[in-house]
Amino acid sequence: MPQEFIYRAKTGYGKVVTGTVCANDKRTAVNQLREQNLFITSFELLRRDKAKAKKQSPLRKINSHELATFCRNLSTLLDAGVSMLGALKILLNNTGNKKLKQAISTVIIKLEAGQGVADSMKNDSGSFPQIMISMLEVGEKSGQLDNTFLQLANYFEKEQAMKEKVVTAMIYPVILLLFSLVMTMVLIFFILPEYTTVLEEFDVALPVSTRLLMSIGTVAGQFWYSPIVMMTLGLAGITLLRKNLRFKRIVHQLILKLPVVGGLMKKIMITRFTRALSDLVRTGVPLLQSLEISEKVIRNSVFKKAIRVARNNVQQGRSMARALQNSSLFPSAAAQMLVVGEESGKLDQVLEKTADFYERDVEVSLSRLSTMLEPALILITGGFVAIIVLAMIMPMFELVGSANYMY
Known part of the structure; x- marks a missing residue:
């Protein structure tokens, strides 16, 4: 052992x-x-x-970029005639991720013990995803491990590219939102309490907006720790509720029903599902097993259920595409393309074209969403700050007017 x-x-x-x-x-x-x-x-x-x-103290997870680099390097070494064991030993000395290094070390030991490549990569820590192991099982039997690793590299690169597009599109709006929240907190918890103290020393008739802000400032000054407590309780509550399957399903349903964001999430899920299924079917993994693995790629429980229904259809000898066509989650155009692919025997090609189409659509949608969010957040932030500033300035005009009247 x-x-x-x-x-x-x-x-x-x-x-x-x-x-x-x-x-x-x-x-x-x-x-x-x-x-x-x-x-x-x-x-x-x-x-x-x-x-x-x-x-x-778990090690850092192996991300899609590192898996893509690992698979591409392995494919290159195998294509050059280096043995699988030799290629892994070369990569072991040139890997920065400690978890990947340990995983490669374990694979080397199992290979030296006589196990196959796919079996060697199976472990309890989940270093290598199931889609990778299933494709390698088929590639190992067909003697085309170099091509399989190349396909996996392309798959992980596209997965990473999709994640980076989403993150890039959201960076500026998120920074702007955080800046707005920080600025609002500074005004309410630091400036307003001081301003309230100054105004209370003068007998001036204050507008309703100013009195409301003064009340907020007074409460904020007395209970300055309340936002920290609320955020802590909120995060703790979300962490606990995330483990509840019913709550998770409700949240996933709400996300898909949100305007703009819901449609974008559907497109991202369709892209990931069709991309994974295309690569699995092309490699030669049976359709039933491919659907089971593709379901694990998707995180949204509502989408998972739709894929599960399609898998049950295949298990009972019925059409997978027809089941997806009956689902409201898949647009009619995408479902129709899958029907054509299934009936023509070119399912892998149609799935790949569908993934490419929706990937481009996601890129355009992300660009539009980012373009819409930026001015909207600026207007909301500017309007909110303007209301606070006006409510603070108006009493000052009253004070100046009273002083001029006295003199």
């Missing part, structure tokens, strides 16, 4: 490195480190208490 050892070593350039290695025994682990040209300075079995502490 493989054991985990913790080590401290030096490279040929004198750089100190630390990490863990899995092996059946100590000698095998030491030999494995020496093959990496490491000079061991300390080496011991990872005890249960250390393993527990390590488990409580």
